[in-house]
Amino acid sequence: MKKPTPKKPSARAVLARLFGASAKDIAIEKSVLTGYATVGGKKVCVIGTGDGTYIDNAAALRLAAHVIQCIERAPKTPIVMLVDSAGQEPNRVAEMLGLASYFGHLLSCLELARRKGHKLITVATGQAVGGAFLCYGMFADRIYALDQASVGLMPIAAMSAVTKIPAPVLEKLSKTMPSLEFGAAPFALLGGVEEVWSADDDVQAKLAAAIAASSTDDNRAELGKKRGGRKLALDIRKKVLAESAR
């Protein structure tokens, strides 16, 4: 397997686009982003990944430490989570040390932040795939994506390689089943992304509006049904809730 090549634009360029001059205070260490910036004149906490990096045990701890610091020192400050990560690198030592638990810890930190009144907003800026998206980005109150972002479980070629289903078959089905398609737009049809921001959008204004409009209810199943990309999830969930109430 090939190691992933870093995606352009660079993490710095992405930060500048989202936070303007205030991006200068965000630290980038081994493509892990932590810091504070300003959105619409208000302070936000920033955590994230850049350059399509892998997220490992140490990276999860750095992100978690910053969330804890934000809860302690900047109560109720919105947390903006940026995702550009190829996922977790398959690694035996990382597994032996419990990478899943490191990710679970990061999620617990974000959950505490949410309960303490921090809004959680994700912007998928590059690769937002698999475990790297699940371990923090998909846990936000509301999730957005830049249109250049690669959002989803995996590209069709990779899905075909693992499932042994020929790629043309998956390609054809993906026309009617957006769940199989890879990208920000089909992911939005499933309700997994609230809105996709294009290159022409004023993303700083969009981000400010997203923070203002954020809500802690998980609306993804409703969105998926409304947009027609994920037709069953909401009804099945409701059925479980109704039958269990009897």
Add this chain to the structure above:
Amino acid sequence: MTGAILFHEQTARQRIASLVDLHSFAELLPPPERLTSPYLAQLGIPVSFDDGVVIGRARIGGKKIYLAAQVGQFVGGAVGEIHGAKLTGLFKAAARDKVPCVLIVESGGVRLHEGSSGEIAIAETMRAIFECRALKVPTIAVIATDIGAYGGIGILSTCCDFRVMTEHGRLGISGPIVIEKWMGKKAYDSANRALVWKTSGGKTKYLLGDADALVHDTADAVRDGISKFLGKSSAVSLASIKARQKELEKRLKKFGATSEPDAVWKGMGVRDIEAASLASGPEFAALAKRGK
């Protein structure tokens, strides 16, 4: 114990029947409702009337619980849209009714044939699990089979209040075959069962503190393990996450440069590796001074 079918050898429905009080299980969305995956149907892959997860209400020792058991024989217990929605609904019902929720895990993660829908469903279930936790409704993952808890379900399992494991259970994200492909057979031989289980198996997870109980591979032992946690919850508080941060930092510092699982066992207080390898459940736990 002798002669009884081992927990890891049972099917999902057998596991439920042998864990809960007699005739107490009432399945929700049972097979006669015929809720099957439209994705698998389109791909010409056999479907299952429960979509690979059995959910319902039951009692353990007279206490009400919600219970889900994943079906490993059906596409590896992987999570598709319906499977995932059943889990989300169940944890939401648990939060609404303030009834503990037990997940008998047997899943490799997202069902690849259904693409991103399964991934979103796992994220939604994580939110529902934390809804329970905020209300102090216990959430318990039982990880006790060879398929174990991998991928997104591995991460999801770590979101529950407690994990009950057997030595057969495995908890992780990337499985041994994927890692071998990536790092090479020299770094990780996926056919080396001892190494695989010492990397991701219940014993190592218990030593490190990622499993809260290590029990024998029988339904009775698993039931006792679950019972201990039904009245408890583990709050997500500033104190708890700060303590966990320290613990995980310490673990990475202590073992981050180690590739040898025996070093982890020794570092976590196992004196006699051979005796510990042969010991099961509580006997293993007695041979180690976990985390000391």
